[in-house]
Amino acid sequence: MSDIYTELISKDWTTHSNENSLVRYDKLPTYDTFIRECLLKNRPALFTASCGFMDDWSxxxxxxxxDRTEPDFDRLINLYGHMTVPVTKCSSTITEYSSDDNKLTMRFDEFVNLWRNNETxxxxxxxxxxxxxxxxxxxxxxxxxxxYFQSDWLNEKCLAENEDDFRFVYMGGDGTNTPLHMDVLGTYSWSANICGRKRWRFSKPHSIEFIQEPGDILFVPSEWYHDVTNIGFTISINHNWFNAFNILRIWKHLCATLEDIEHRIEDCRSVMSDTWHAHCQLILQANEGLNFASLYKLLYIIAQRRMKENQDEYKRFDLWMIDKLIREILHHSIFLYAFDLDTFPERPKVLLKQIHSFIEKQKQ
Incomplete structure (x- = not known):
């Protein structure tokens, strides 16, 4: 076993910390360095353009x-003009990130005409x-x-199941913005600036403000609240994702959200009898895109894939953490009350035995 694997499995994963400064990388760090400086400390990082990530991006x-300074509007229309795209109408009167009042859809060529018009x-x-x-x-x-972002359980599962992914493109003009929010499920995110600049403001757990330049890629840690304002014509590529390093945060977020749901509809409990827990899980799934059962099924898919792949220290750590989380989920009584385990692709205790046996064989 390597030093990093031994270090990871010996860490106390029951406590969470957030470092309060932005790491700046002008040269590519090793993956182990990024793990230690950012993933384990849940600390933001800016990979500057000098790292050369985008040199070969089509x-x-x-x-x-x-001159690679602004969008080629006409070419973009030729490529994607026929597509229907989601558009947010930015307004100083709408400050809630999740508000539907300012959301609409339109053809991409219609959006580009609004985007390139100084008045809109x-x-x-x-x-x-x-x-x-x-x-x-x-x-x-x-x-x-x-x-650094390729271990992505969320999008790996979405692609394996042919579901909507969490890979996005953003295009906006000077002054367009995203209000204060925490990313869905408390996930990590990364944002690559193709052109234009972005002003980022982290507000909690720590306050940090900086400008992301063209060619920069930003790593946003779990559960960091932020707002973003575009400067000039901007295009960015963004992913939301999680993996073994923040999966316990995702679990904690789901548990806290469920507790809030139960509190808000407590007055319905007496009339719902045996369906109470299942109903709360349905609301959790609708609100967050995951509930206890769909999280378990995601863990199952990732575990099965890892046990079929060529092993390295990071994949062994994935399995170790999946094992750890499933054991914790099984101690949550609601998991047992709300679901029929016979409907799962594999009963949790059977999967645990498979993982344990696989890990033991890898040690030999």
């Missing part, structure tokens, strides 16, 4: 003008656009996922 040449450029923001999913998974990505 979207740079396909989406931007010849600050008002309309194309965001949360599943461009890769809409283009078809058979087409190559117009970018490549940096090594």
């Amino acid at each position: 979207c740079i040449t396909e989406w931007l003008n010849k 450029t600050a008002e309309y923001y194309c965001k949360d656009w599943h461009l890769q999913k809409m283009s078809g998974e058979t087409k190559p990505l117009f970018y490549s996922v940096p090594t």
Whole structure:
């Protein structure tokens, strides 16, 4: 076993910490360094353009003008003009991130005409656009996922199950913005700036403000609240994701959200009898995109895939953490009350035996 694997499995994962400063990488760190400095400390990081992540991304040449400073609007229309895209209408009177009052859809060519118009450029923001999913998974990505973010259980499961993914494109003009929010489920996110600049403000757990330049990629830790304002014509690629390093935070977030749901509909409990816990789980799934059962099924999919792959220290750590979390889930009485375990692809205790046996064989 390597030093990093031994270090990870000996860590006290019951406590969480957040470092209060932004790590700046002008040269590529090793993956182990990124783990120690950012993932274990839940600390934000900015990979500057000098790291060269985007040097071979096809979207740079396909989406931007010849000097790579602004969008090539006409070419973008030729490529995607026929698609229907999600657009947010930015307004100083709407400050809630999840508000539906300012959301609409339109053809992409209609959006571009609003985007390039000085009178409307600050008002309309194309965001949360599943461009890769809409283009078809058979087409190559117009970018490549940096090594540091490739262990992505959320999108791995979505792609394996042909579900909506958490890979997005954002396009907006000067002044378009995203109000204060925490990313869905308390996930990590990463944001790659193709062109334009972004002003980021983290407000909690710590206050940090900085400008993301073209070519920079930002790592946003779990449960960090932030708001973002675009400066100039901006395009970015964003992923939400989680893996073994923050999965316990995701679990804790689901438990806290469930507790809030139960509190809000407590007055219905007496009339719902045996369906109470199942109903709360349905609301949790609708609100968060995951509940206890779908989280378990995600863990099952990732575990099965890891046990079929060539092993390295990080994949062994994935299995070790999945084992740890399933044991914790089984101690939560609601997991047993709300679901029929016979409907699962594998009963949790059977999966635990498979993982334990696999890990023991790897030690030999």
